[in-house]
Amino acid sequence: MHDSVTRAIPASAPTSRKPRLHSAMALAALAVAVFFGPVWLTVIPAWLEFPVATVVGDAINWFAREASIGGLAVKDITRLFAEFIDRPIQGAVVLLADGLFSGRGLDVKQSVPPLSWLAIGGVAVITAWRLGGRSLAFTVTICVGFLVLFGLWQNAMVTLSNVLVSVFIAAALGLALGIWSFRSTQVENITRAIMNVMQTVPIFSYLVPTLLLFGYGPSAALVATVAYALPPMVHNTVLALKSVPAETIECGRMAGCTRRQLLWQVQLPTALSKIAVGLNQTIMMTLNMVIIASMIGAGGLGFDVLKALRKLDIGSGLEAGMGIVALAVVLDRVSQAAAKRAAHGKHLQPGQQPLWRLLAVWIVAATVIAWLLPLAQLWPKAYLISTAAFWNNLVSWINQEWFDVLDAFRTFALLQVMRPIRDFLAAAPWTLVIGALAVAAHWTGGLRLVIYTVSLALFIVLTGYWGPAMNSLYLILIAVTLAVLIGFPIGFWLASRPRLQTAANLVLDTLQTLPTLVYLLPAVMLFRIGDVSAIVAVTLYAVAPAVRYGMVGMSQVPHARLEAAEISGCSRWQTLIWLRLPAAWPTLLIGINQTIMMAFSMLIIAALVGTKDLGQEVLIALNRSQVGEGIIAGLCVACLALIADGLLKAAAANTAIQRHRKNSL
Amino acid sequence: MTSIPGTEAQHGRQREVIVQCRNLWKVFGATKHAFERADGAHLSVEDFTRKGWTAAVRNASFDVHRAEVFVIMGLSGSGKSTIVRCLSRLIEPTTGQVQVEGQDLLAASESELIKTRRSKMGMVFQHFALLPNRDVLGNVAFPLQVQGVDRTTREARAAEMISLVGLEGRENHFPDELSGGQQQRIGIARSLATDPSLWFLDEPFSALDPLIRADLQDELIRLQSQLHKTVVFITHDLDEAIKIADRIAIMDQGQIVQIGSPADLILNPANDYVARFTRNVHRSRVISVDTVLRETTPSDTTAGPAVRPTERIADVASLVVESEHPVAVLHPHADTVAGYIDREKFVRVLAGLDPQ
């Protein structure tokens, strides 16, 4: 999801040893000073912490409650806006999930039913069939069947309504912004800077201000979702437009296109398949956010999972989670098939009906059937399958039979590994931590990177979130280490098995498109609430990019060099250590970077299982509607992520450059 | 060299000028103002490099005549694409003049430019530049659609063009369902759909396999004999240039170093660069029979075959060798005998030597 984080950090690393030595010596001097010097070098003094969060909170509160623009109170404007965007969501929910009601009080009756599951499911299957053939239709049928039989249909449709409306708005807005950025470099620079920060700001932070401005309910969720899902659409639109071959544009200009004709008849159609890739990402991010936004009243499947997490009712949580997976698979596969189709045009075969006509006929037919046969409208409760009990039994069985093992593991991990690291980081003098960061930045990137990282770190210090930030750091460190230790070897192994790679990519794709919330469930099932669960969930989520980059990196080694090694009689291990690892190193660094970015986005969600880090601060702020705290703590997470991103990107660029120099000498 | 009056016309020297290009400069990285302030016309290549500019076209002047095939050739990076794009202002020239059918192109406003491109120009691209979302018919009809021609008219015209390039029956295929050669045929059909008088082709066959390339070269020659367009053709392949050109301009590092007929370039190269280019071309392929002509002697009979003065020596070699009688050369526009082929000179040319 963070694949598109790109930033121009100059890779002008100091190449001679001397400056490196100097910065290391400066750090040593700092250590001595910390040891013998005043306490404020170790513990952040009160005078260094500014009540930024309060100020920001007050400002936004004032803006939302008191301010007025041209005589109109902002409060009224936002509420009006909320009303306005509530309409399409309400419309979609009525159409897909709830239908219309009449009567009042206890006398409420459904006067018009929503579209039946038969109609909607059929639409999905027919579309899948047309776009992706029989196998895709089969997959979609399974998913629809699952949702119907397990009684998740209605909630899934609430989620789907939110997704559809949000995607529509995000796609339109993203396309417009993308076109604008494509046409003007200035606009592009601005949007790129904003989008880069937006992609690292944790998901919850979007919820806090929108909650304040738009009130609890679907419209706040929608605004947050659109904001969250916008960046990939903008980014991919710009990339797609830039990738249109120069000759194709020249062909349009030679044909005498005006600027508008060029855009709509040449550039956009040619770029369509790449824009569709952006749309796919937007859809998946939207789904992720809609699930999370259940917290502020989006409802749907996410709400079931959250409820289950709160009550520790793992069974129904897992069921709803699997519903989310089913929905995610359908949306992802169908939109990917559509993107593939967009790559080149295709005529209908003789006798083939246009898709929209098929769908229209189907909807009418299915509605008539549903009217005659109630079963097709609403799957009867009596025939529902529930596995909640099964899962709950499984959990209690695990807890009975495996309790000792799991608990021993948990205690061991907590006491022997996690606590020491946590305490070490918590006790580490803040000046030394920042000093070490600065040295790392100096070694990998040079002075500009030093300034960049140190100012980001100082932001955390000044806003008073250093403690929770260190707690986040400790969770991230462990989870990323685990993810890399698990993921890279798997990736390396897959690299030597080309036949498995297609399947592996499919699995990795699916893992990466699953909404983050889903990952909490198995962790909680095994390890209950706490840091261990958090780390397990984060690791599970972050392992996919590690595997992927491990695989790609290892496949990159030039063939000729491998053959040379084989001839000179290297053993497999020797080839790995002397040849493959060094060649793959820059790619692996980028892989670690991606793993860290994924870990950060999951870490926030993991606050739901009771961590004590920045994510928890955001969550608390969200529950108490403390806007300032929510935003600032969120920005601190972004700062951490940006520091890691800057350092690793510089390191990767650095090794690549050094290698280039060596080769060209 | 014996020359027959009238063959000049072949080289188009007396025809109407369609494109007139004078002192054209294109310096990437420099504005017109910066270029003039730096007195760019007198800078050397190194000076440009030092300023961070790329002089892609340097002081190019040439005319293209009606219905002539004017080939620009040179090595990769010599500025061929840039020059041809300056002629349609796809690339804005730095300074200089370009006139197309008397219109000062560089003074034209955006809307005038669009009008000129729509009505007078067609272009074929190296990598075809087809629109992937349109089928063959839609691609060929595209320039007409841009002009707002109604659907039936433009599709009828497009179908006509498609059959002209021999692709009838494939109207509803999409570009990625066709071979490279077929795709370029669509490119050609599209560029002709608006019936332009000026036809630009930028290395149209470079991306194709040799056999298909030869096919399309023949196709181009056939089309040109039918349509008589004014053609500016870019290539880096001298064989191709010789096969289709009336005149060739040779470019070296942005400068046009020589303009002339294929025979001119080979017999009288202007400098070493041109000479090295043309060294490996067999003379018999460019020299026409009028250069190996001798006066009629009383012993000549008209019993042998007769050839036109413009035919290339390589093309008539077998005829001349197998004929028992002297081969007559006719006047260019009449069926009267101008003289006979001098066997000795003829053999010299076949042996790769100068006729004298």
Ligand SMILES: Nc1ncnc2c1ncn2[C@@H]1O[C@H](COP(=O)(O)OP(=O)(O)OP(=O)(O)O)[C@@H](O)[C@H]1O
């Ligand atoms: N947009 C541009 N900006 C800067 N330099 C350019 C640009 N386009 C072309 N050039 C430079 O101008 C010079 C001439 O390029 P041009 O494309 O005209 O060459 P060409 O003769 O068509 O070569 P080829 O046979 O490779 O197509 C080259 O040195 C090229 O690098």
Ligand SMILES: [Mg+2]
């Ligand atoms: Mg070129």
